[in-house]
Amino acid sequence: MKKYLPLLFVALTGCANLSLTDVYQAPTFRYQSTKITQVSFSELSAASVVQIHNGNPYQLPVNSLGAELWLAGQPLLELDSNPIAGLRAGRDTEIVLNWGLVFADLLQRSASAYKNGEAELTLKLSPALNVPLLGPQTLNWQSRFTVPIPKLPSLQLSGWRVAAVSLTSVRLALDLQLVNPNSFAVDTQGWSLAVKNDQRALATLDLRDSAIKAGSQSTQQVDLTLALADVGLALLTSLKSGTWPASLAVNWAGAWRSPDLAFALPAINGQWVAVR
Structure with missing residues (x-):
């Protein structure tokens, strides 16, 4: 077929009613x-x-x-x-x-x-x-x-109060804000907190799974119970006065997904809770 193409071209170009578009389409x-x-x-x-x-x-x-x-x-x-x-x-x-x-x-x-x-x-x-x-x-x-462009969500401690004190423990009520800075909705899965005092583990607790809209946030209140022997009088006094101790750190980790996306989001490992 190819060897006859030049003859075809000559024949077609010789016809007044035909143009190059008749033998080639982009x-x-x-x-x-x-x-x-x-x-x-x-x-x-x-x-x-x-x-x-x-x-x-x-x-x-x-x-x-x-x-x-x-x-x-x-x-x-x-x-x-x-x-x-x-x-x-x-x-x-x-x-x-x-x-x-x-x-x-x-x-x-x-x-x-x-x-x-x-x-x-x-x-x-x-x-x-x-x-x-x-x-x-x-x-x-x-x-x-x-x-x-996925961005790391954040977990913020927006407020707290000393809910109860016993001879052996102190119970704190923590107000948490889960912030989604992304242009897509996210579902949190298995998020947990780890509380440390000068890098020494004191307690862990689980958060409820949440569905957070794009560019929005979700709030949770959780109770955290710490042993007085671990906290000490100085930290307890600081918490009761409304000041979060600098040595008392809260770390969080967990999984997340987006119902708006068809791919897995990056893993989240060991992020610090921002104290406001």
Whole structure:
């Protein structure tokens, strides 16, 4: 079939009613998806998928793909794809583009994107094709999509009071605020507190699982019972006066997920409770 293509071209160009578009149609593009494959609080890895349809009855060799990610009107990353020899005749070709984003670079490029907790990226493709009879042809296509930037939630001790004192123990009522700074909702799972005095473990307690909307917070009140022998008179006096002792530290850890996202969020290990 290919050896007759030059004769076909001559015949077609010799007809007044036909143009080059009758023997060549530019391929069309369709953005499929972007999948987050790995994420931490400092970077993420992802794969974007684009489908290119070649409606011509012949294969189009691809010299280069020319794939880039843009942010805020400026080029951000050059992307690599799976090897592509050409676009098959009358078929769809799937392009997989693997890329990674370091949040420190994002903060330098667009502080507002990091602050908002999501980045709007533009995927640009400029494939260079070698079209039979016509020679080199370059296409230009782009599509926008948004990726979330996970931020560490926080647990704050907003207030407390001495609820009861006995000969052997003191019971504290703690007011806790669970803050979700992200652009997506989160569900907390198995969060727990560990109380230490000068790095010596005093007590642990579990928190209720919570569903927290994007950019919102949840409150909990929990009771914490400490042995007087562990606390000491000086710490008890400080707590009763409304001052949280500097040596009394509260550490928290737990799992979380988002009903809005299709990927696992980074693990949370050993964060300090902020005392307000």
